[in-house]
């Protein structure tokens with residue numbers, strides 16, 4: 001009897017590995033680009049033809065390879081980046097698996113030209129479907145150039161999955177732009193079909209890269225984030241930095257999240273989730289901020305050996321990372337909110353553009369309605385928007401472990417999402433001086449709904465209901481967090497008839513309702529009695545309030561109302577607050593509202609993310625009138 005089981009040939013093994021690492025032209029570009037960065041290149045040039053189907057060429061001026069190394073590099077599991085298994089737990093290079101080059105070589109015609117800076121001549125290796133055809137000396141500048149031709153031409157099963165030239169090139173340019181964002185210190189060029197798409201000279205910092213990429217528009221409407229946390233990890237420092245959009249600028253997909261962990265572009269649920277958390281009550285549901293965020297931490301605090309293409313990573317201190325990202329972003333947004341840096345939308349009388357579907361975007365975007373740097377990044381990515389969004393990377397609610405109060409989650413599935421108009425005009429420099437609401441001079445009320453006031457340099461318009469809602473929301477939340485929700489007994493307890501289901505809901509959540517300041521007791525059958533309300537909401541209709549809260553609770557995952565969900569409950573409760581639109585307010589009431597706005601976080605937005613404050617600069621007004 002002959003054996004049925006046989007060891008596979010290296011060639012087949014490489015092709016199998018290629019299936020994981022190289023699934024389309026962009027992944028070839030990724031591996032080659034990463035190798036160039038690992039070789040300490042100051043310059044990386046990517047040239048492709050026909051979306052990478054005909055040619056992918058990556059040239060760098062990095063460390064190069066000796067003849068022996070170059071030959072070894074094409075062998076499976078040959079790497080200069082790690083030596084022993086413990087190195088796997090502290091990876092500081094982008095590559096380490098030693099399988100990219102042999103995998104790529106197994107599915108194309110590959111030419112590798114490389115020269116170490118110290119050596120007289122370069123070496124050229126030609127390989128075809130993994131077999132080395134020739135090795136020769138050649139003249140070459142120091143560095144490495146890898147050309148990949150006829151990708152997948154001998155692997156029909158793979159070739160079938162390659163999409164159109166624009167789609168494949170879209171993936172490539174997204175990838176290259178992310179690499180360029182990750183490493184502003186490297187000169188990056190991208191050429192497609194002999195046309196230069198990017199030529200981005202090295203820049204000392206991130207906003208410099210954006211500026212270089214896109215002309216003079218400065219990073220005006222992006223708030224800088226820069227925080228170092230010393231206690232967040234069990235060992236070592238965690239740094240969170242980058243640029244994040246002000247809440248007035250939102251996008252309709254998570255592709256606007258550019259997250260780098262130790263300078264590696266990742267799509268990480270934990271971090272994305274933390275970003276959404278940071279913006280949660282500031283942008284409407286279904287809208288996403290634009291974020292270029294770097295998370296730097298000791299290499300041993302993150303496991304990159306989770307996914308062959310290394311898109312996914314795993315943090316050792318998940319809760320610490322999650323909470324720190326939230327804090328870092330919220331801190332910077334909070335400052336921006338107080339500065340009133342959010343918006344000057346009012347004088348833009350044109351209808352705001354509804355964002356087109358991603359594919360149709362591009363030229364259609366109206367530059368006037370998008371802010372400086374946000375617009376810059378937008379343009380930067382216009383050509384690069386591709387279908388990178390994978391299911392599961394949206395604001396789904398992954399279970400995040402850990403003790404942080406706001407980091408515990410439950411899976412409640414999709415929530416209904418509102419849509420809102422596209423980004424607003426935003427031209428204010430983040431350096432504008434602070435806005436103290438209580439110091440504003442009140443001019444009056446307009447339309448029964450808006451408070452008009454002025455500061456020394458601007459006209460300030462406040463949506464009274466939205467602002468009041470935010471005040472109530474923040475107070476309820478603060479009281480709840482400190483477990484001291486003040487209640488006020490009702491003079492006449494209100495008896496309510498509910499459905500059986502609702503009554504059950506009240507019964508199941510009685511303790512939670514109590515903590516929310518709602519004293520509601522079952523009264524036999526479907527009847528419940530409301531005995532007390534949160535003091536903050538004194539005067540509201542108790543039945544309506546309880547019904548709304550019970551409704552909301554019943555939508556929550558199995559009654560296990562966690563903090564995130566509770567915020568939705570606070571928002572519902574805040575909605576019942578007394579100051580409404582179309583209601584006259586006395587000057588005392590206005591002043592007390594303004595004072596309250598100084599005491600809370602995020603006075604500029606209602607708890608659903610709508611704007612509560614619009615600030616118009618006098619100097620802008622002067623311009624309207626040609627002064």
Ligand code: ADP
Nearest residue numbers: 035039073079080095096097098099100101144
């Ligand atoms: P890995 O990057 O995981 O080590 P690769 O197959 O991508 O594996 O590369 C194998 C080795 O070839 C690398 O470890 C490195 O030593 C060398 N190498 C690859 N590309 C370059 C380059 N552009 N410049 C210098 N050395 C390179």
Ligand code: MG
Nearest residue numbers: 031035095100
């Ligand atoms: Mg590599």
